[in-house]
Amino acid sequence: MARSDGSSYFRRSGLFWMVVVTLSLSFLTWTVFWPQDVPYSSLGPLGALAKHLVDYHYPVLYYGWFLTWVIHLFEALFVLKVCSDKGIDSTSTRLLWFAQTFLFGFASLGLLVKYKPDGRPKRQ
Template identity: 50%
Template sequence: MGKAAGNEAYFQRCNLFWCAVITLSFGYYTWVVFWPQSVPYQSLGPLGPFTRYLVDHHHSLLHNGFWLAWLIHVGESSYAMVLCKYKGITNGWAQLCWILQTFLFGIASLSILIAYRPKRQKQT
């Protein structure tokens, strides 16, 4: 199987909406896990009392879940590295972009890479 031109450097940025949602969610989660005393629970609407309950009664679960989430992102980015090679993305910068984007945004990035179907040249 030959490679078509352009496959080697394929990269597509993930949707900005999902990047923002994931960034804000992880930021909030980090804040709640490491600085729970500074969170203004009363100003967060329905999310405030729920978060307060989790902090007061399940902080170790929140803490362990935080590290598990990052471990999952490490696994996803490792899988992205394997997928890049499998799909013929051999350009070092393109691979690095996929690995970093998948580490930061997880499945929002990985799903794009999984769906990518490289163009193959016809065998002659």
């Protein structure tokens, strides 16, 4: 639990978002690096879409995969600035925010952005 001064405030992302992001990025990784192993016919409309993208738009998938991780990295770096702005000084807490945001993106960043430390005016 966070100390009352807010210097070690951390909240875990919701389980729903953790599962959705993990499955989505895992499927994207699978289709980019091992497209021959994906059972497209067993995945219904998602499989048909993935097969079409692999067959006709593979560079978009490939560069999109890298772009996704670059975006997650920039979000994670931005979290370090937000932690400073909100008075979260604990190194271990900042590392938790960084790692969680790198892995889950906005599902984590949104929790930190919504945080209003004590003593700061709340916007309505």
